[in-house]
Amino acid sequence: MSAFLEVASASKAFGGIHAVEDMDFAMAEGEICGVIGPNGSGKTTLLGLLSGTYRPDRGTIRLKGRRIDRLSAHRTVQQGVARTFQTSRLLFRWPLAANLAAAAAARPIAQGGPTAEPGELLALVGLAGRGGAICSSLSNAEQRLAMVAVALATRPHLMLLDEPAVGMSPSEATALAGVIRRIRDERGATIIIVEHNMHFMMGLAERIMAMNAGRKLAEGTPAEIRRDPGVIAAYLGA
């Protein structure tokens, strides 16, 4: 029985820098997994490898048994992988509803998966009624949520969220955690979250993977990770 997502010795170097080296991990369908690590530990590069932004130099990535590591980003999207970005990225001069429509159109409905009704998606992320707003006029927190809605509009099986709570107030972050849980529960998506905010992660992720210098440092439940001496050392620089 193959896992939903299987990453085997995935490696990526930029110039001489090994951004991700020999990453191995697997995920079950419907899991919420957090990725933590100091700056430059390779978290975003890992998301880039999973989403087709970069191709691994070595190793394989399989989604539901199918290799996705040689696909360009738009083909990876068509396989059901969507990502968000660290900085807010939207089609800023377009209305939010048009962003959703463009994302929904890019993946034919015939390929299956949950529906992508714009009103439904906006309600899910808490932006009901904001579809007519031009994206550049949205607040930072709204843009973060809008980016999640746009990713959802591609009807992903696997959602990759790169620091989704960045710049959010604690109450906004709590609301976002609720949204992420509902995406898993109601839409059946498997979710990987890269986040610096440990508090945000601890309440949300069922499993956490800690990275350092491009490698996996530790993996376990949030409580286990918090006690792991290697993780503590990497964070405190001991």
Add this chain to the structure above:
Amino acid sequence: MTERPAILRSTPDGSAAGRLLRRLTPARDYIGIALLGAGLWILLIETNAFYSSVLTGILIWTIATSGLNIIAGLGGYPSLVQGAFYGVGAYGSAIAMQWGQPFWAAVPEAMVAAGFLGLVIGLVFSRTRGQYFAIGTLFSGLVVALVLNNWRSLTHGALGLSVDFGFANLDQLNIAIAAAATLTLALFRFVSRSRLGWRLLTILEDEDLAEHIGVPTTRTKLTAFVLSAAIGAMAGTLIGQYNGTISPDLFDYYVGFVMFVALSVGGAGRVLGPLLGSAFIVGVPNLLNLPSGIGLLLAGLIFVVVIIVLPGGFMSAIDALVHKLGPKARS
């Protein structure tokens, strides 16, 4: 602002009136383009030879810049090589006719040749963006100009070629020019609201994001570039027919740059931007009968002023005017 495809007009308001209005919009636009084309044709045949020649130049440039409008206006890629495709169209059709092809076959052949050249240039430079793409395409235009000047056995170098006339009379040519300009404007209108069009608009906004919401950006850009090239070549076939002779100086490397200027002045991404821009960049210097150097200087001056005062080109000024006159007018 750019001409927006239907997808951008989707609003949460799904009222019957709103749906009906949206359904009528394309018909209204196409009827408008057809009427405009008919009007231009009447102007072409009813005015004296001088005005008619100026208008012919404007219309042929409108075709070439409408082609450019697809890759540059919708996709935001500043291609400076459109003049070369224009030249390939002129030379390609003239040479095909010398080899015994009839005009109706020579036109698509020249367009395919330019499309192929567009594919090659596109494959080389589609990985570059912004100023690097501009420099790369400008350089490609220079290469084509050098070939036209130096492949003497085929092009007769700077002496140029005489072009066989493919029509029965001048009236037919006038109809062909007016019809080609009209069809090209209609084609641009169609493309801008098609899947290719909105995909290009996502690339214009944020190419990396577009790729990550599933838009095949490389293929989209190449398709647009090839289409731009083929339309540029169609304009070239007509200038050959109208002039009767062609020479490399008509298609020098800066012509593609001036076409880009015309598009920007008129309004990039807008259906009528190429017509307005060509009227200013080609029409005004010709009407004033300026020597070509002075004409270019004037074009440059118009460009600088328009880009500073009206970054969206003349079409944005018309939008503002229409908006002032009545809220019910087109958005």
